[in-house]
Amino acid sequence: MAALPSDFVWGFATASYQVEGAIDKDGRGPSVWDTFCKIPGKIADGSSGETACDSYNRTAEDIALLKSLGSQAYRFSLSWTRIIPKGGRNDPINQAGIDHYSKFCDDLLAAGITPFITLSHWDVPDELDKRYGGLLNRTEFPLDFENFARVCFKSFPQCKNWITFNEPWCSSILGYSVGQFAPGRTSNRDKSPVGDSTTEPWIVGHNLLVAHGRAVKVYRDEFKATNGGEIGIVLNGDATFPWDSSDPRDREAAERKLEFTIGWFGDAIYHGDYPASMRKQLGDRLPTFTPEEKALVHGSNDFYGMNHYTADYVRHKDGEPAPEDFAGHLETHPYNKNGDCIGPETQCKWLRPCAPAFRDLLKWLSKRYNYPKIYVTESGTSIKGENDMPLEKLLEDDLRYQYYDDYVKAMATASALDGVNVRAYFAWSLLDNFEWADGYETRFGVCYVDYKNNQKRYPKKSAKHLKPLFDSLIKKA
Numbered sequence: 001m002a003a004l005p006s007d008f009v010w011g012f013a014t015a016s017y018q019v020e021g022a023i024d025k026d027g028r029g030p031s032v033w034d035t036f037c038k039i040p041g042k043i044a045d046g047s048s049g050e051t052a053c054d055s056y057n058r059t060a061e062d063i064a065l066l067k068s069l070g071s072q073a074y075r076f077s078l079s080w081t082r083i084i085p086k087g088g089r090n091d092p093i094n095q096a097g098i099d100h101y102s103k104f105c106d107d108l109l110a111a112g113i114t115p116f117i118t119l120s121h122w123d124v125p126d127e128l129d130k131r132y133g134g135l136l137n138r139t140e141f142p143l144d145f146e147n148f149a150r151v152c153f154k155s156f157p158q159c160k161n162w163i164t165f166n167e168p169w170c171s172s173i174l175g176y177s178v179g180q181f182a183p184g185r186t187s188n189r190d191k192s193p194v195g196d197s198t199t200e201p202w203i204v205g206h207n208l209l210v211a212h213g214r215a216v217k218v219y220r221d222e223f224k225a226t227n228g229g230e231i232g233i234v235l236n237g238d239a240t241f242p243w244d245s246s247d248p249r250d251r252e253a254a255e256r257k258l259e260f261t262i263g264w265f266g267d268a269i270y271h272g273d274y275p276a277s278m279r280k281q282l283g284d285r286l287p288t289f290t291p292e293e294k295a296l297v298h299g300s301n302d303f304y305g306m307n308h309y310t311a312d313y314v315r316h317k318d319g320e321p322a323p324e325d326f327a328g329h330l331e332t333h334p335y336n337k338n339g340d341c342i343g344p345e346t347q348c349k350w351l352r353p354c355a356p357a358f359r360d361l362l363k364w365l366s367k368r369y370n371y372p373k374i375y376v377t378e379s380g381t382s383i384k385g386e387n388d389m390p391l392e393k394l395l396e397d398d399l400r401y402q403y404y405d406d407y408v409k410a411m412a413t414a415s416a417l418d419g420v421n422v423r424a425y426f427a428w429s430l431l432d433n434f435e436w437a438d439g440y441e442t443r444f445g446v447c448y449v450d451y452k453n454n455q456k457r458y459p460k461k462s463a464k465h466l467k468p469l470f471d472s473l474i475k476k477a
C-alpha cells in the first residue's frame with residue numbers, strides 16, 4: 001500500500017551533546033549539561049557527553065553511514081557554545097565552530113542528504129545561566145537566542161530546514177520542576193536545594209516560546225526570501241487513553257494531559273494563548289503574554305515538529321492539585337482499569353510501544369491545529385536489557401524493528417485515511433548515544449556504538465529496515 005506522498009522525506013536524528021563529544025575542541029564553551037553532569041548522582045552511570053560517540057571527529061564516517069542506510073535527510077543540532085562560546089549577543093563568535101558545521105552541511109548535501117537543523121537541543125550556554133539565570137530571564141534569553149539564530153541563518157545559507165528548540169516541555173519540567181535534567185532546579189530538597197517548582201517551569205516555558213518567536217521573526221524578516229526554507233519548533237507528547245473509558249473524569253484527564261504537554265506550547269503557537277485548563281489550575285503562576293509577545297508567538301510555525309514515543313492510560317485525581325503539580329492533576333499508568341497493557345516493556349519506564357496511539361495523536365493534533373504540515377522529528381525505542389546483550393544478539397533488535405514497522409505504517413494510514421498532512425519522519429536515533437540522565441545505560445540507536453573499542457558503529461537489523469519500508473509506502477512521483 002503506497003500511502004505516503006511522493007515528496008515525503010525520512011531520515012535519522014541526533015543531538016549535539018548526545019553524540020559529538022570533543023567538548024574542549026576548537027574553542028567550544030561549556031553548556032549547562034557539562035556543568036550538570038558533574039553534580040554527583042545526577043547521571044545514572046556518572047558519565048557525561050565528554051566523549052559520547054565522538055561524532056565531532058567522525059563526520060565523514062557518520063555521513064557514509066547515513067548514506068549506506070538510504071537516509072534522505074539528517075536531523076542534528078548545533079552546539080550553541082561551539083558557535084558563541086559564552087552564548088550572548090555581545091560575546092565573541094568562534095569561527096572554528098561555524099567552519100565545522102558549514103563543512104558538515106556541505107558534506108551532507110554533497111552526499112544527497114538534506115540537513116534539518118535544530119538550533120538548540122537543551123545544551124544552553126552555561127555562561128548565560130550564570131550571568132542572568134539562563135532560561136528564567138524573560139528579556140535577556142530571548143534576545144540572546146535571537147542573536148544566535150541570526151548568526152546561524154547567516155552562516156549556513158545552504159540549509160533550509162530550521163528547528164528553533166527541541167521539546168521545551170522537557171527543558172521546563174525536567175530542568176526546573178523535577179530537577180532531573182540540566183540545570184537541575186527543583187524545590188524537592190532531597191534532589192537539589194535550588195529552585196521553585198511551583199513557578200519556574202511555567203516561566204521557562206514562556207521564555208522559550210518567546211525566544212522561538214523572536215528567531216522565527218528574524219528568519220521571516222531577514223532570510224526567508226533568499227533562503228526559501230521553513231522554520232518551526234519541536235514538541236514532545238505521549239498519546240493518552242482514559243484509565244476507565246466510561247468515567248468522564250478520566251476522559252477529561254486524558255485530554256488535560258495532552259493540554260499540559262502539547263497544548264501548553266501548541267495552543268500558544270496556533271491559537272495565541274495557553275489552554276484554559278492550564279490557566280484554571282495554575283492561575284497567575286502561568287505567565288500572561290504581552291501583546292508584543294503574542295504577536296511573536298502566534299502563527300510562528302511553518303510546520304509542526306512532533307517527537308513521539310509512547311502512550312499512557314490516564315486517571316483523574318480527586319481533591320486539589322498540589323502546587324508543584326505540572327501534569328494536570330492526574331496519574332498515568334501502563335495498565336487500564338480492565339488490566340489491558342499499553343505495550344511491551346522497554347529499557348525506559350516511560351516507554352511502551354503502542355503504534356495505534358500514534359495514529360490517534362496525529363489525528364488529535366491535526367484537528368486541534370487545523371491540519372498543519374507535520375514533521376515527525378523523533379520516534380524510536382529502547383530495548384530492555386540491550387546494554388547487557390552480546391553483540392550478535394543486540395544487532396538482532398527485533399523489538400525496535402517491529403516498532404518502526406508498526407509506527408511507520410500507522411503514520412501512513414493516518415496520512416492515507418485521516419487527512420493527516422505528515423511529510424517527514426526521523427528515527428531516533430542514528431546512533432546509540434548519551435541518553436541524558438540515563439547516561440550510556442540506555443540505547444536508542446539503530447546503529448550500535450562500541451564506545452570502548454574505537455567507537456565502531458554497527459547497523460542493527462532495524463537500521464536496514466527503514467529504507468525498504470519507506471520505499472514500499474512512499475508513492476512514486
Ligand code: GCO
Binds near residue numbers: 307378428444
Ligand atoms: C528528545 C530527546 C532525545 C532523547 C530521546 C530518547 O528529544 O526526546 O531529545 O534526546 O534521547 O527522546 O529519550
